[in-house]
Amino acid sequence: MKTITQKSELKSIIEDLKSQNKTVGLVPTMGALHDGHLSLVSRALQENDVVVVSIFVNPTQFNNPEDLEKYPRTLNIDLELLATVSDTILVYTPSAEDVYDNNVVSEHFDFDGLEHQMEGKFRPGHFDGVGTIVKRLFEIVTPDRAYFGEKDFQQLAIIRSLVKNHNIPVAIVGCEILREPSGLAMSSRNVRLKPEYAEAAPFIYETLKTAKSQFGTKSAIEITQWVENEFEAHPLLKLEYFTIADADTLETARNINTQTTYRAFIAVFADDIRLIDNIALN
Numbered sequence: 001m002k003t004i005t006q007k008s009e010l011k012s013i014i015e016d017l018k019s020q021n022k023t024v025g026l027v028p029t030m031g032a033l034h035d036g037h038l039s040l041v042s043r044a045l046q047e048n049d050v051v052v053v054s055i056f057v058n059p060t061q062f063n064n065p066e067d068l069e070k071y072p073r074t075l076n077i078d079l080e081l082l083a084t085v086s087d088t089i090l091v092y093t094p095s096a097e098d099v100y101d102n103n104v105v106s107e108h109f110d111f112d113g114l115e116h117q118m119e120g121k122f123r124p125g126h127f128d129g130v131g132t133i134v135k136r137l138f139e140i141v142t143p144d145r146a147y148f149g150e151k152d153f154q155q156l157a158i159i160r161s162l163v164k165n166h167n168i169p170v171a172i173v174g175c176e177i178l179r180e181p182s183g184l185a186m187s188s189r190n191v192r193l194k195p196e197y198a199e200a201a202p203f204i205y206e207t208l209k210t211a212k213s214q215f216g217t218k219s220a221i222e223i224t225q226w227v228e229n230e231f232e233a234h235p236l237l238k239l240e241y242f243t244i245a246d247a248d249t250l251e252t253a254r255n256i257n258t259q260t261t262y263r264a265f266i267a268v269f270a271d272d273i274r275l276i277d278n279i280a281l282n
């Protein structure tokens with residue numbers, strides 16, 4: 001396994017690989033790797049000749065400075081974990097200066113309106129930061145395929161829009177959410193949960209599953225009201241939003257239409273840790 005900190009070095013390795021007609025898969029991460037990330041890496045290894053994993057806590061996508069400061073950074077453990085998957089991975093661990101060319105600011109994007117829904121309402125500037133770093137990584141790595149988890153379903157939709165609007169020649173591969181045995185969606189933030197919150201957090205997925213079971217018999221408004229009441233009554237978890245939305249436009253569903261695919265999306269605070277999850281409804 002090779003760790004690279006300079007984009008100039010990475011670019012020249014990739015150029016050499018491409019000249020040999022090798023395909024390149026990219027798994028962008030912010031580190032604090034868990035089995036969800038490793039499953040993306042395994043899939044990328046199956047589908048490409050070479051896999052690049054980037055590990056970079058991207059400052060421009062954090063709207064809350066405290067969240068950025070507290071984001072877990074576990075580079076040595078991450079490298080050990082990646083080495084258990086394959087010793088051929090190229091790991092790109094840049095500084096902000098390297099990846100941003102000394103200009104650590106976001107570009108502004110139009111993501112076809114997707115950026116105004118859900119996370120976009122609560123995390124101003126977040127998706128501009130995600131778009132900026134992912135576009136930069138695509139320019140540096142020029143991957144044939146790039147892998148993203150469906151836990152960040154809105155991010156995945158936004159990256160598909162980025163690629164389409166900027167004609168970036170990369171196939172975006174969305175991968176299913178991996179869950180702890182308790183049902184809690186795997187997330188780098190889970191390691192920061194205090195024991196009582198870690199014990200409470202599986203309630204999020206339990207609630208999503210019950211909401212799914214109600215879909216088809218109750219209206220979107222009734223289900224949303226039910227979820228809001230469940231969290232009102234919860235002693236530890238604070239609901240930020242629950243939305244039933246069109247899985248393509250991410251607009252909140254008013255009336256259910258049998259031709260449309262819907263998903264339920266949720267964001268919850270467990271103490272100061274913000275957790276998100278989602279589930280397919282039909």
Ligand code: PAF
Nearest residue numbers: 028029030058130133152
């Ligand atoms: O999902 C993440 O970990 C990040 O948003 C990403 C895609 C690596 C960009 O920093």
